[in-house]
Amino acid sequence: VVQKAHRNMESPNPLFIACFLCLLIFLYILRSSLAEKDRSKIIVSTEFKTFQRSYLLVFLIMMGADWLQGPYVYELYRTQYAYSETEIGQLFVVGFGTSMLFGGFVGSAADKYGRKKLCIVYALLYSGCCWTKHSPDFHVLMFGRFLGGISTSILFSAFESWMIHEHHSKSFPNEWLSETFATATTLNGFVAIFAGVLGGLLVDNFGLVAPFDASWMFLFMGGGAILMLWGENYGDQQAPILATLKEAGNRMFHDPRILLIGCIQSLFESAMYIFVFKWTPALGDVPHGWVFASFMTAVMLGSTIFSYLVRTGHKIERFLIGVFVMASVSLLVPVFVSPTKLEPGVEDDAITSLNTKVTWLRFASFLVFEACVGVFWPSICTMR
Known part of the structure; x- marks a missing residue:
């Protein structure tokens, strides 16, 4: 009954779909325009x-x-399992905290035991995380967040490490490495958009757990592809994990630039992860799949703007300050613009209309923030 009610509640809103399509068209025009100006290809x-x-x-x-x-x-925790915002916050903290604690060990473990093996472990652990979403039990869901935290650490380290090692072991030129990163970034944006649309369709037809089941299928296919296509590679297998972490810490504190870039990235991504937690309740009952697809399109717009700024000779250190200011202002909007709450059973057309405008204003500010994220990611990678 809850799933059916939610499907009715989150039926696709034509305005959100139209907004997504407009963003997509604008992205296509912008990228095509830049491609015409830069025909150089490796x-x-x-x-x-x-x-x-x-x-x-x-x-x-x-x-x-x-x-x-x-x-x-x-939305699954709130709507289907009826947990409070405090309880949902605890679940998110477990996921982020686990990723923080295990993040430092994942790279060393991949070097020692094999990066291919660890990528397969990612598929297994994240599949377990998906399966826990079928249970309403708080402790089972918390265990799922624990698995998800470890999985996230592997996803953003072991896969890239495997690729870089293979690239160098096959003696490919260093400039070709940037070609792989650029292609991966572009295609990942389109995958994120596709995932947002697919997730929305699955929720509309099968309920809130359906995207997690689809995710498990993706993980199964990805794990199979690793087994068939990838060879194993290692880092320094002799170096103790704790000694490696200690050396990394010493280098960080002896070079102020490393520490500073770490602080910059940590502060921005802290805001980003708070946004990940809060955007769903901030927008209320909206078609989350289409909204997410719009967010990912805005991220791609941001990365396209970054490419334009770099090609036209703008210094990253200069325009990144503007990105931080714009991102801060965009997140101030939902602080000062809030919907008016109505008592249960009370209807007021004027207040409903005002709340709709509030939702769209917040949505617009979130699109600006996501565009800032799109500029930030390649900027911070280049600065590193």
């Missing part, structure tokens, strides 16, 4: 293309599994 070998495809296929499937879940974690 010439690569057939062997490199084969290697690149084997990496991108796996990486994009695994990222798709992650993107599918994003818009519905909070």
Whole structure:
């Protein structure tokens, strides 16, 4: 009954779909315009293309599994399992905290035991995380967040490490590495958009758990692709994990630039993860799949703007300050613009109309923030 009610509540809103399509068209026009101005292209070998495809296929499937879940974690806890915001916050903290605690060990473990093995472990652990979403039990859901936290640490370290090691072991030129990163970033944006649309369709027809089941299927396919397409590679197997972490810490504190760039990234991503937790309740009853797809399109717009700024000679250190200011202002909007609450059973057309305008204003501010995220990611990677 709850699932049916939710499906009716989150039936696709034509205005949100129209907004998404407008963003997509604008993105296409902008990217096409920039492509016309920059026709330079790196010439690569057939062997490199084969290697690149084997990496991108796996990486994009695994990222798709992650993107599918994003818009519905909070909504599942709130709507289907009726947990309070405090309890949902505790579940999110477990996920983020686990990722923080295990993040430092994942890279060393991948070096020691094999990056391919750890990527398969990612598929297994994240599948377990998806299966826990079928249970309304708080402790089972918390265990799922624990598995998800470890999985996230693996996703954003082991896959890239495997690719870089294979790239160098096959003696491909260093400039081809940027080609793989650029292609992965672009295609990952399209995968995120596709995942948002697919997730919305699944929720409308099968309920809130459906995107997590689809995610499990993606993980199964990705794990199979790893087994068939990837070879194993290692880092320094002799170095103790704790000694490696200690050396990394020493380097960080002896070079102020490393510490500073770490603080910049941590502060921005802290705001980003708070946004991940709060955007669903901030927008209320909206078609989350289409909203998420719009967010991902805004991120791609931001990365396209970054490319334009760099090509036209703008300094990253300069325009990134503006990005921080714009992101801060965009997140101030929902602080000062709030919907008016109505008593249960009370209807007021004027207040309902005002609340609709509030939702759209918040949505617009969130699109600006996501565009800032799209500029921030390649900027911070380049600065690193």
